[in-house]
Amino acid sequence: MRDRAAALERAALLGPGLLYAGVLLVVPLGLILVYAFLTGGRFGAVDTPVTLDNVQRLGEPVFRDVIFTSIGLSATATVIALFIGYPAALAISKLPRRWRTVAVICVVLPFWTNFLIRTYAWVVLLNNEGLINQLLRATSVIDDPIGLMNNRPAIVLGFVYAYLPLMILPLYAAIERLDPQLAEASTNLGADPLTRFRTITLPLTVNGAFSGCLFVFVPSLGNFVIPELLGGGKTATLGTLARDQFLKSFNWPFGSAVVLVVLVIVFVIVGVQNRIASRIEGTNMKATP
Amino acid sequence: MHGLNLRRLAAGILALSLVGVACGGDSGGGGALDTDADLTTQSLVISNWDAYTPEGLIPSFTEATGVDAELSLHATNEEITAKLIQSDGAGFDVAFVSSQFADQLNQAGVLAQIDPDFIPNMANLAPEATDLVGIDFSIPYTWGTTGICYREDLVSSAPTSWNDLLDPADDVKGKVTMLQTDRWLMLPAQKSLGFSVNTTDADELAQVQELLASAKENLLAYDDVTFYSRLVSGEAALVEAWDGWCNYGIAENPDIKFVVPEEGSDLWADTMVIMKSSENLEAAHAFINHVLEPANHAQVAELVYYKVPNPGAMALVDPGLIAQFPNLGMSSADLLEGEQLRDLGEDNQTYTDIVTEVVAG
Amino acid sequence: MSRPMRFHLFMVYTFLFLPIGVLVVLSFNRSGLPTSWGGFSTRWYGELVRNEQIREGVKNTLIVALGSTIIATVLGTLLAVGIQRFVRSPFVESAILAPAVMPDIVLAVGLLAFYTMVEMPLGRLTVLVSHSLFCMAFVTAVVRARLAHVDPSLEEAARDLGDTAVGAFLRITLPSLAPGILAGALLSFTLSIDEFVIAFFTNGPRNPTLPQVIYANVRFGVKPDVNALATILLIMSVLAVLSVQRLTRPTDTIEAS
Numbered sequence: 035m036r037d038r039a040a041a042l043e044r045a046a047l048l049g050p051g052l053l054y055a056g057v058l059l060v061v062p063l064g065l066i067l068v069y070a071f072l073t074g075g076r077f078g079a080v081d082t083p084v085t086l087d088n089v090q091r092l093g094e095p096v097f098r099d100v101i102f103t104s105i106g107l108s109a110t111a112t113v114i115a116l117f118i119g120y121p122a123a124l125a126i127s128k129l130p131r132r133w134r135t136v137a138v139i140c141v142v143l144p145f146w147t148n149f150l151i152r153t154y155a156w157v158v159l160l161n162n163e164g165l166i167n168q169l170l171r172a173t174s175v176i177d178d179p180i181g182l183m184n185n186r187p188a189i190v191l192g193f194v195y196a197y198l199p200l201m202i203l204p205l206y207a208a209i210e211r212l213d214p215q216l217a218e219a220s221t222n223l224g225a226d227p228l229t230r231f232r233t234i235t236l237p238l239t240v241n242g243a244f245s246g247c248l249f250v251f252v253p254s255l256g257n258f259v260i261p262e263l264l265g266g267g268k269t270a271t272l273g274t275l276a277r278d279q280f281l282k283s284f285n286w287p288f289g290s291a292v293v294l295v296v297l298v299i300v301f302v303i304v305g306v307q308n309r310i311a312s313r314i315e316g317t318n319m320k321a322t323p
Numbered sequence: 324m325h326g327l328n329l330r331r332l333a334a335g336i337l338a339l340s341l342v343g344v345a346c347g348g349d350s351g352g353g354g355a356l357d358t359d360a361d362l363t364t365q366s367l368v369i370s371n372w373d374a375y376t377p378e379g380l381i382p383s384f385t386e387a388t389g390v391d392a393e394l395s396l397h398a399t400n401e402e403i404t405a406k407l408i409q410s411d412g413a414g415f416d417v418a419f420v421s422s423q424f425a426d427q428l429n430q431a432g433v434l435a436q437i438d439p440d441f442i443p444n445m446a447n448l449a450p451e452a453t454d455l456v457g458i459d460f461s462i463p464y465t466w467g468t469t470g471i472c473y474r475e476d477l478v479s480s481a482p483t484s485w486n487d488l489l490d491p492a493d494d495v496k497g498k499v500t501m502l503q504t505d506r507w508l509m510l511p512a513q514k515s516l517g518f519s520v521n522t523t524d525a526d527e528l529a530q531v532q533e534l535l536a537s538a539k540e541n542l543l544a545y546d547d548v549t550f551y552s553r554l555v556s557g558e559a560a561l562v563e564a565w566d567g568w569c570n571y572g573i574a575e576n577p578d579i580k581f582v583v584p585e586e587g588s589d590l591w592a593d594t595m596v597i598m599k600s601s602e603n604l605e606a607a608h609a610f611i612n613h614v615l616e617p618a619n620h621a622q623v624a625e626l627v628y629y630k631v632p633n634p635g636a637m638a639l640v641d642p643g644l645i646a647q648f649p650n651l652g653m654s655s656a657d658l659l660e661g662e663q664l665r666d667l668g669e670d671n672q673t674y675t676d677i678v679t680e681v682v683a684g
Numbered sequence: 685m686s687r688p689m690r691f692h693l694f695m696v697y698t699f700l701f702l703p704i705g706v707l708v709v710l711s712f713n714r715s716g717l718p719t720s721w722g723g724f725s726t727r728w729y730g731e732l733v734r735n736e737q738i739r740e741g742v743k744n745t746l747i748v749a750l751g752s753t754i755i756a757t758v759l760g761t762l763l764a765v766g767i768q769r770f771v772r773s774p775f776v777e778s779a780i781l782a783p784a785v786m787p788d789i790v791l792a793v794g795l796l797a798f799y800t801m802v803e804m805p806l807g808r809l810t811v812l813v814s815h816s817l818f819c820m821a822f823v824t825a826v827v828r829a830r831l832a833h834v835d836p837s838l839e840e841a842a843r844d845l846g847d848t849a850v851g852a853f854l855r856i857t858l859p860s861l862a863p864g865i866l867a868g869a870l871l872s873f874t875l876s877i878d879e880f881v882i883a884f885f886t887n888g889p890r891n892p893t894l895p896q897v898i899y900a901n902v903r904f905g906v907k908p909d910v911n912a913l914a915t916i917l918l919i920m921s922v923l924a925v926l927s928v929q930r931l932t933r934p935t936d937t938i939e940a941s
Binding site: 046052062066118125126142144150163256258259276277280281286297 | 689690693702703710717755759760762763765766769770780783790797798801813817824849895899902913917918921924925
């Protein structure tokens with residue numbers, strides 16, 4: 035009796051949600067996987083024959099370049115965000131306890147404003163008639179405006195700005211979870227702050243760092259707004275490529291192939307991260323008493 | 324007794340329904356237009372670019388015909404075309420799209436054939452306009468050509484050729500923009516090399532691609548919307564522009580000039596199209612008819628600073644405006660020297676691929 | 685904390701708030717442009733209210749956000765409770781959270797293909813359904829976090845004392861979950877309001893959402909009334925974040941992996 039009730043309860047709780055999410059997640063992803071290997075109709079339909087053409091096309095030098103450019107831009111942004119975010123997270127963890135929550139909220143706040151508007155804010159700052167150029171000219175540092183946007187550095191800046199809060203949060207969470215006794219112990223054993231950081235803090239927060247990197251790398255990979263608004267439409271990324279295939283060329287199979295590449299890259303990175311994380315976890319387990 | 328009546332009743336109903344089917348036609352979409360349709364029961368949803376419809380146009384139409392019309396906005400040709408094809412025109416009655424996109428929509432089976440009997444004002448169109456390809460499903464709203472818009476005071480010598488854009492002089496390198504939409508992006512290279520804007524020859528296209536790739540190095544951006552303000556601010560010195568858009572720049576800075584390069588250019592037209600699925604076909608035709616009224620069409624020219632293919636309307640345009648914006652005074656003959664952009668069917672994909680590869684390079 | 689660290693943190697906050705601050709200041713600039721200060725003015729807020737495009741966008745966004753939040757909250761809460769009680773496999777857990785961490789373009793494109801396949805016309809409904817999907821993942825995460833602080837023995841006791849499963853759930857568990865559910869709902873609402881990419885791909889040609897309207901506007905360059913809109917959205921976000929923070933105390937605000 036209890037078993038049947040339990041089974042019913044389980045179905046009632048998990049059923050609707052799983053069904054809803056299942057259909058809306060699995061089917062679309064499955065479609066992408068399938069479409070990538072089909073042929074395109076003229077106006078967006080897909081048709082058999084099954085073909086490897088789309089995937090092969092991605093191997094052409096031009097598109098290989100797009101893939102590497104995208105990975106490069108996202109990776110650069112991730113590394114920069116890491117170098118900015120880690121010290122910031124450390125600094126927040128050293129604030130008096132009362133201030134820490136406020137500090138974290140202040141980090142998250144920009145993230146909750148509309149993404150387009152945040153990007154647009156940089157257009158206001160960076161363009162030739164924008165504030166930064168105005169300032170530099172007003173203080174006679176330069177005579178003519180410098181081109182601060184419509185280039186790749188501006189795209190990287192856009193990515194860093196957009197996702198920095200997502201880098202800081204997991205890092206901070208990981209740092210907060212550190213057992214303070216470990217730090218104390220190492221200090222008592224004579225370690226200086228740098229060694230302490232290298233042997234205790236860093237290894238134990240690696241997972242937080244990985245999460246943060248993931249939260250910057252993954253979304254930036256498929257982003258097409260920033261390359262367009264800040265990059266001057268001159269840089270093709272996986273995001274802009276996918277958007278164009280679906281909304282301009284109506285070439286859904288090729289577009290699906292592009293999206294598939296994004297998915298594969300994400301899976302590979304997550305997989306690698308999991309591997310390394312568990313390896314480090316294992317090492318840490320052995321290290322702690 | 325009852326049986327007899329029932330049978331006659333049934334026969335009568337059958338007969339009536341047959342007549343109904345014969346007379347009623349389709350309740351919407353594709354059927355023949357009804358001259359006695361009561362327009363006041365119809366309503367329209369119209370999609371156009373922002374600031375491309377004179378403010379008084381739709382209210383005056385509603386007043387004249389009793390048809391309620393709602394204006395929806397779209398930002399780009401590709402966007403509205405993609406959505407219309409996707410939804411088979413659902414939700415809209417009339418849309419404003421550039422002619423090659425009208426062509427594409429028609430091939431996708433989304434558009435209704437225009438019935439000239441319901442647009443008597445078509446007679447107001449310039450004869451060259453009615454000769455344009457696609458007139459049976461798209462009525463020209465504005466037309467013009469593409470050229471180079473430049474700051475006279477920022478260039479050492481006035482540009483005369485597309486090469487001044489593709490291979491700019493040293494002092495303007497990095498201060499040049501090209502249009503972003505595929506067909507117009509390719510145009511300067513195609514014309515510079517002496518090819519047709521509708522070419523599908525693989526060799527020619529390869530040369531075009533090479534030229535575009537080398538041109539990209541000196542570009543500030545590919546820009547469809549802010550290029551004239553870049554000129555006004557001086558961020559750019561030379562831009563590829565539609566003639567009407569250049570006028571927006573001229574309005575803000577009289578040092579800005581427009582020129583059609585000597586190698587020639589295109590003839591583009593923004594057109595009005597009707598969805599086949601529309602249930603308000605008569606009202607849609609009436610709307611187009613209303614636009615083609617010289618007084619109304621003149622308003623369009625005065626608002627958007629574009630030429631309209633309506634000699635009667637152009638004659639009504641304030642001469643001061645034409646003095647300020649010389650390209651408004653271009654004659655139809657001049658315009659016709661431009662090549663009309665046509666939809667290329669399967670080869671559209673080739674063009675898009677070339678542009679993708681150029682941008683990715 | 686060392687000087688350099690303090691300075692670094694200060695710079696990070698400057699970096700994060702500078703662009704937003706600029707927008708807020710500009711929204712009160714009479715001239716609306718960064719090139720000149722024309723004096724303090726609220727004219728752009730007036731223009732904003734008069735802007736029909738933006739009003740349309742707000743209306744559509746609210747409809748979508750409300751609808752998707754309701755679906756996401758109900759299903760997400762049920763899921764959270766279900767996972768807490770019945771699911772041991774971390775794989776299922778990550779699968780459920782997947783929509784939240786996937787690049788939005790992947791979801792957007794997949795859903796577009798899906799709606800086309802089932803011949804569902806694109807419009808507010810498709811956006812609503814799409815949003816509810818990834819909002820659900822967030823609600824589940826938040827409610828799960830809250831559940832960890834709810835004592836299961838209370839509900840068990842109620843059932844032992846004769847209450848029905850559903851009754852016990854509604855009377856005991858749900859009230860203590862309430863802050864978490866509310867936080868999840870608020871989160872879902874905020875996310876939906878801001879969401880652009882999925883709406884861009886799965887919306888029909890009419891009834892654009894607010895982010896879609898913003899996108900169409902900012903492509904035309906710097907627009908003064910967008911600055912006003914940005915400020916308003918910022919204030920709303922601040923309130924939302926503070927509320928979520930309040931409601932999810934004393935748990936961490938993030939349930940990082």
